[in-house]
Amino acid sequence: MITLVLTNRNRDLRIVKNCLESLRNQTTKEFELFFVDYGSDLDYLVGLKNLVVSYPKVHLILCPVNGQLWNKSRAINIALKLTNTPYFLVGDLDLIFAPQFMSTAYKLINSKDIYYFKYGFLSREESLKNKVYEEYEIDFDGNIDVAGTTLFPTEQLKDINGYDEFYHGWGAEDVDIHIRMSNLGCRVVFYDSSILVKHQWHPKQYRSKISKHPFHIGLEAINHAYMDLGKKTKRIIVNQNQSWGKMTDIEMYEKLKLGIPTVDLFLTNSLTVISAVLAQFANFNKEVLNLRIDEVDKLTIYKNQIKKKLNKKAINYIEMEQVNALILEQIIKNYRNNPYKYIFDRDLKYIQLKMVF
Template sequence: MITLVLTNRNRDLRIVEKCLQSLHEQTCVDFELFLVDYGSNKGYKSQLETLLKLYPKIQYIDCPVEGQLWHKCRAINIALQQTNTPYFLVGDIDLIFAPTFIENAIRLAKPNEVHYFQYGFLSQEESLANKNFGSYELAFRGSEEVTGTTLFPTTALKVLHGYDEFYHGWGAEDTDVHIRMKNAGNAIFFYDKAVLVKHQWHPKVYRSKFSKHPFHSKLERINHSYMLLSYRAQRTIVNQNIDWGSPTLKEDYEKLTSIYRYIHIKCTLIEVNALLAQMANFNNEVILIEITPLSLSDKVKNILKHLFGRKHQLLYNMEVVNNLLLEAIIKQFRNNPYSHTFNRSQKSIQLKMYFK
């Protein structure tokens, strides 16, 4: 038996419905299905939950992490920790599955083997159409580098502590787990005899600094370099110093509604670096941190001091401050309840976190 997990954040409900309906119409129903919603906004979530009433067999996990970086690996691992079936299948919420997809996955499933499936990509126009699976015409086929839908032996994946939860945002997490499974002695197979999953077109709404969601301008490149280091080090087991697949407890996130301490600093190198170091000392308290640029008058004074060779403040660009703060969260505090916003028009960063 197989457990399939889908992860979601604010994905167009028309796309979600097509995905779920394709799984509802499988020729083989011998599978369990988790849908992990990781941080959709409240209005959207209400509509999603209404849709899910049409599919009562879906095990829905609501992670109330709005205002956090997208963290697909943690969302997957939360479902993995609850999985008791011999095989675990990771899919994408923007796919349409062939009616025989689960049937084929069960046939392929073997201990010590990992199988992943070729994507067929639909155009924007084709994605909006309502057709049966076979009638959707492909714009192009994905290569072996598209690793998003993968079938794992559950125990083998759990031995490696699942997906590496360092990865936030987008990029490399799927390839990383393939590398580590191979390093651990599992065979990796690419299924391209037929296209069993078709990808619905959608805009990349989260991968932009103009989005309201937390965004790190260099994170995809960092993810790729991190993956290459894992490859060179022949890494297998990850998440060794954290509770991987840790659930997002509602009572912990409710603590963010009350603030124990407010900290306001300017974007000077000294103040920002001091804050990043001091964060390790916060414990069992909710802190609201606000970071802003120097005022215009202070900025002018600082420039004049620099011009006249006097001691002056070294300043961080606010985009750099945003990236540094998000990196600290990823490396040290990613399991803490938090909400992060960067208002680029007002040049103000706010981080609210419950330091456990």
């Protein structure tokens, strides 16, 4: 049997419904379906729950990680840890699946191969139409590099600790898993005999600096460089120094939400101070940290620049985007499983982090 996982954060409910409806209309009903919501907004979740209740096949998992970086790998791995079927299929919530998609997947299953499926991309206008699968007109075909929907043998995927949870934001985790499965000895096959999935158009607002949600402008580039290094060094097993597929601990997240901080720190954007506080993270134990960093005012910066020109002792203030990058990279590398909430207000020029250690 096959287990399918879909991951979500604030995706348009019209798109979600189209996806779930296409899965309801599969020619075979023999599959498990996990829907992992990873950090959608609370008001959005009301509508999502009302929608999903119409699809009894869906096992809904809610991860209360709003205010954290998107981590598709962890969302997938949470479902993987719960999977007992011999095959595991990672899907894309933006897709409309052909009625014969799952039955075709069953014909392909093989303990030594993984298959990923060719996409057909719909235009914005076509995505808004209500049609049967065959009638949707494809705007352009996806190429061999589009790797978002893949069928795995479950045991082999678990053997390499699933998807690499270093990857946050968007980019590279789906290609990375293909590389590592290939290094394990599996054959990676691109299924392009027919287009069995059509991708619904959606805006890319989740990558915007306008939002106060966590966003690292250079993270996609880091992800791809990390993947390239993994390829060069022939990585197979990852997630070895932190738990992978870790379910969110509701009690700990309640502590994050309601708990009074045991440590309150109010700092500025001094590189020295930022480096010091990030080093201190390792010393916190069973504590709740509230950290706020404000950019110093223009007059302070001006006075500091004069000191530098006069070769006097000056403070090395850095841009808030750099502060943001340093903190988020620290979280990704060392504290990604900790309950935390992160805000970067670029207009008011402050960062606030609350984290449970």
